Amino acid sequence: MRRLRLVAQLPVLASYYNDELLASKAFALMLAGMIAYLVLTRKVQKKYMDLKSSLFAVLTGYVFAVVSAPNAMVGGSRLIPRLAIFPVLILMPWFALFNWSTLARWTVQACATAITVYFLALHIAGASEANGLIAEYVSGQHLVKGQDTFITISRPDFQTQLRIDVLSHAGGYIAGQNGAVLLNNYQFGTRVFPFAGVRGYRNSPDYILTWADPQPVLGGSGDSMTYEGVHYNRIFSSRPRGYMKVFQRMDLTSARPQTQPHRKPD
Incomplete structure (x- = not known):
């Protein structure tokens, strides 16, 4: 059924x-x-x-x-x-x-047109909202540079759209744009060559990108967090809602002093 x-x-x-x-x-x-x-x-x-x-x-x-x-x-x-x-x-x-019959054709045409226009209006609104979410998600990508490792973490209920999960591959987009290594991408999760040895690249990721405040799940405050026993400091929060936060491994914070420009993604 x-x-x-x-x-x-x-x-x-x-x-x-x-x-x-x-x-x-x-x-x-x-x-x-x-x-x-x-x-x-x-x-x-x-x-x-x-x-x-x-x-x-x-x-x-x-x-x-x-x-x-x-x-x-x-x-x-x-x-x-x-x-x-x-x-x-x-x-x-x-x-x-x-x-x-003529009446049947008109009825089908009217119903199909009404449903199509309704779908179109909702898709336009959904795409507009998705563009804003993606822009905010990648607003801190300039902090993750080539050869850096990072992971993305969100709340379990972070999916913003019904079926089109616009943020599910945003981490891969950042990795592709900056030449960084995303450690929790789909291919790595399947343990398929050549991604099977990526976990040994570093003991812990250099950066953690969080979305929609997963702090209640991970623990920590708004300015710091702990992931697998390693401490991270927050170095970026997106504007205007602050949904996206970038955390840097604590031992790198002093070695790489960061500013926090809020520029639009390219």
Whole structure:
């Protein structure tokens, strides 16, 4: 039943806000209504294996794949929410093969337009919010220089958007821009060559980048923290909300005096 609900709700269409789930459900209901219309008006006829029947057979195969596929796979992400979109894609050309009344066409066009505009408005708002979050996240990247090691830590509930986690790869972006080494990237977590020996590069990371104040989890005050028995001093806080903080290993603080410019990222 859970997989059927995923097909019926199409959560993969929602990206930023819970309100988008209302639009994805409305879209699924519209498709169900179109199928019901074809059945009730006897537009679907079983005569011979024509293009209509072929596409319907493909649709049936996709639905079977959604129901029978594993929920997730090692090294990947969840499959079912993504597979659920394929039956929708095959429905589009299948619907086009039938004759629709004028009222039915207008109804479908009005519903599809309203849902699309609603999605577009929410996506624009979500992308705008995501840009601001990313800009604040990388505002302290100038403090992490080439060959430095760092990790990123956030609260367990730090995900800011519904499905598009815009900050999940921000640490990798900083590493790529500055030539630094991110010790808790995805590849390192899988212990895949050539990242398997990265942990031995330093006993502890040079910098820790925190987001959304994970201090209650890690311990320490706002100006210092302890990670795996090593003390770190805060050398940067982002503006205007102070969500992003950069902590430097204590033995490096005196060796690398830091200023705290609040410049915009390049």
